[in-house]
Amino acid sequence: MSLKTDGLRHDEEDSSPLRRTSRRNTTRRERVAPNIGHVAAAAGVSRATVSRVMNGSPTVAPELAARVRAAAEALNYQPSRLARSLALGRTSVVSLIVPDLSNPMFQDILRGLSQAAAAQGHRLLVAESNENIQEEKILALEARRHSDGLVLASPRVPEEELLTLSEQLAPVVLLNREVPGSNLPSLSVDYAAGIRAIVTHLLSLGHRHLVYLAGPVASASNQERVAALRAASVATPGFTLTEIPCGSMFEDGHAAARAVLATKATAVVAFNDMVAFGTLSGLHELGVAVPDDISITGFDDIPFARYTTPPLTTASIPKNELGKQAWDRLWALMNGESPGHNVHFQPRLLIRESTGPAPTRHA
Amino acid sequence: MSLKTDGLRHDEEDSSPLRRTSRRNTTRRERVAPNIGHVAAAAGVSRATVSRVMNGSPTVAPELAARVRAAAEALNYQPSRLARSLALGRTSVVSLIVPDLSNPMFQDILRGLSQAAAAQGHRLLVAESNENIQEEKILALEARRHSDGLVLASPRVPEEELLTLSEQLAPVVLLNREVPGSNLPSLSVDYAAGIRAIVTHLLSLGHRHLVYLAGPVASASNQERVAALRAASVATPGFTLTEIPCGSMFEDGHAAARAVLATKATAVVAFNDMVAFGTLSGLHELGVAVPDDISITGFDDIPFARYTTPPLTTASIPKNELGKQAWDRLWALMNGESPGHNVHFQPRLLIRESTGPAPTRHA
DNA sequence: TTGAAAGCGCTAACAC
DNA sequence: GTGTTAGCGCTTTCAA
Numbered sequence: 158m159s160l161k162t163d164g165l166r167h168d169e170e171d172s173s174p175l176r177r178t179s180r181r182n183t184t185r186r187e188r189v190a191p192n193i194g195h196v197a198a199a200a201g202v203s204r205a206t207v208s209r210v211m212n213g214s215p216t217v218a219p220e221l222a223a224r225v226r227a228a229a230e231a232l233n234y235q236p237s238r239l240a241r242s243l244a245l246g247r248t249s250v251v252s253l254i255v256p257d258l259s260n261p262m263f264q265d266i267l268r269g270l271s272q273a274a275a276a277q278g279h280r281l282l283v284a285e286s287n288e289n290i291q292e293e294k295i296l297a298l299e300a301r302r303h304s305d306g307l308v309l310a311s312p313r314v315p316e317e318e319l320l321t322l323s324e325q326l327a328p329v330v331l332l333n334r335e336v337p338g339s340n341l342p343s344l345s346v347d348y349a350a351g352i353r354a355i356v357t358h359l360l361s362l363g364h365r366h367l368v369y370l371a372g373p374v375a376s377a378s379n380q381e382r383v384a385a386l387r388a389a390s391v392a393t394p395g396f397t398l399t400e401i402p403c404g405s406m407f408e409d410g411h412a413a414a415r416a417v418l419a420t421k422a423t424a425v426v427a428f429n430d431m432v433a434f435g436t437l438s439g440l441h442e443l444g445v446a447v448p449d450d451i452s453i454t455g456f457d458d459i460p461f462a463r464y465t466t467p468p469l470t471t472a473s474i475p476k477n478e479l480g481k482q483a484w485d486r487l488w489a490l491m492n493g494e495s496p497g498h499n500v501h502f503q504p505r506l507l508i509r510e511s512t513g514p515a516p517t518r519h520a
Numbered sequence: 521m522s523l524k525t526d527g528l529r530h531d532e533e534d535s536s537p538l539r540r541t542s543r544r545n546t547t548r549r550e551r552v553a554p555n556i557g558h559v560a561a562a563a564g565v566s567r568a569t570v571s572r573v574m575n576g577s578p579t580v581a582p583e584l585a586a587r588v589r590a591a592a593e594a595l596n597y598q599p600s601r602l603a604r605s606l607a608l609g610r611t612s613v614v615s616l617i618v619p620d621l622s623n624p625m626f627q628d629i630l631r632g633l634s635q636a637a638a639a640q641g642h643r644l645l646v647a648e649s650n651e652n653i654q655e656e657k658i659l660a661l662e663a664r665r666h667s668d669g670l671v672l673a674s675p676r677v678p679e680e681e682l683l684t685l686s687e688q689l690a691p692v693v694l695l696n697r698e699v700p701g702s703n704l705p706s707l708s709v710d711y712a713a714g715i716r717a718i719v720t721h722l723l724s725l726g727h728r729h730l731v732y733l734a735g736p737v738a739s740a741s742n743q744e745r746v747a748a749l750r751a752a753s754v755a756t757p758g759f760t761l762t763e764i765p766c767g768s769m770f771e772d773g774h775a776a777a778r779a780v781l782a783t784k785a786t787a788v789v790a791f792n793d794m795v796a797f798g799t800l801s802g803l804h805e806l807g808v809a810v811p812d813d814i815s816i817t818g819f820d821d822i823p824f825a826r827y828t829t830p831p832l833t834t835a836s837i838p839k840n841e842l843g844k845q846a847w848d849r850l851w852a853l854m855n856g857e858s859p860g861h862n863v864h865f866q867p868r869l870l871i872r873e874s875t876g877p878a879p880t881r882h883a
Numbered sequence: 884t885t886g887a888a889a890g891c892g893c894t895a896a897c898a899c
Numbered sequence: 900g901t902g903t904t905a906g907c908g909c910t911t912t913c914a915a
Contacts, residue, residue, distance in 0.1 A: 237606075243606050258631040264622075264627050268648070281646055283630075283644055284638065284643060284644070302600070303601050303613060325596070438827055461824045464828060
């Protein structure tokens, strides 16, 4: 018995992408996305040949290739990404997990990554963990299974778990987080150096009592900042450091304004620019002048930092660059290459107008 | 001849997820992600049963289910999303296309959409068209094939093309863009109403000469604004309107500061908040006082609008809500339901301090 | 060069 | 209840 193979395995006789559908209680002919079989049938070739043509294989006779292209064109055929991904074992999608999409810092990373990935034909899946550790783990796992690789921005997951997770997540690159003793590629900012620059600046202005508005406790970069601050306070005679648990968002800083005042500190070092803005705004409402009564510094240099009143003194970090380089690293990993050495971006201190000489009390 | 079916079709005899790999010139055993067959073999059941258990089908004997779960656990098995998607015909991913990721307006939409989608177990793919019409079309098509539905935010594609495209993109929902005479679900902002509110406010302050800093020419919402502005100028005796081509970004507004001054207008209506900020900053550098010398209004009410100096008078639009409702619409469409009527969100005028009485010249 | 057929890993209709 | 089997739509040996 001769097997008639016309390129269509289970469809009706003609090659047009119509299908007899019966779902619910309706039976009707509806137009359905054409598949490789339809094109093959229309062009009178095998599906393998269509596949070759669609992928630009040079081993197809020009005449055939033309016929296939014409058929594909006529049917408005687009190969299914899904099927292609399954067969190929890759999706051309990478994922980014961030703690908080409303943070301009992560928005910039998102943008940098998205553009770099797009430039090499990859798409970006985004997920927000809402600073929630459990969710972060689930999301990362989930996202990874939709994509070929992962970028974790400022992951809050504890070190050991991150280490375990990373095996299932690989290829993965970390942003703003290093796992010492692991070989997880990571791009980070030297927060300690940034803090040291800020402290030096403040000390030179005569400030001796600083208050630190701390970020999320689970934030590794917060811990770095705290450590640098404490080290400085220990190393400098007459330097008083007060720490106030705060957060990472505008509202957190805003809510902390009174507490800041209560410390009698002459300068506040905020976890990041958002917090600094909040505090700035809160202090303004309380009638406190910045920098005359109190100085404020931020961290990140988000786009609006230059336009606040007064413009914010802050430590600038290359957010876009983080995104772009994250892509480079990930791309290397996905191609089985070495991701290169980890790097520590050095923040640049931008002295603007939110910092000034320490007020001389009782003068 | 009896067919031995052990749940594994093409693998070696044992059920552990190891595979003899030979690529390039290395041949070695490497651990590979376990698949449904490995679990089936380990649990001594068919793959169908594993599938049932993984999907929580109630028709599996508890004893078997437990065995399967144990096996899955032991192998650290995670069903492949890809294969699942292919079989199911859906990906549980939706895509968002925006013209410009750096615009806080779109960031908020992104966030609202992402959260709403996540709440129903869907992931978000993001793509940025860079205000490029060609790219927008390609991206939309491409993104759609990775996902189950599309949200187009402020698409710049011309109407006819959008109409044609939408067939291949469906299900799709439009943000900030309506296609009259089509049944494309769309959520938009009543920009004309916002502009009217702004104009009324400005007129009541005594302004008679307004300059409009226009947005991208391909922006439909820009055209709405222009039309409303012109209508107002025609309807109001003594009202002069000057239009200056500008753009949608901070830099555009900043660059327009001199041109604004040259018009001698007493108030500037900026395309959006970003442009207004830019102008504000540019004017500040030129030593012009806002609102004493000139008034400025924005549009959108992005998060920082309240914190500029002076705080920006603007028309507030529910950005997050746009994202959330876009999801609701899309979800309805994906489930074959009606997306409901289109809605026009009415902007709310927020009078802050960037607008004041028109300066009385030669007074 | 081209085609047949086996996979990719999962789901679901159908049979037992 | 559970297994068999035929898909989902593509890629890629392997033969011819």
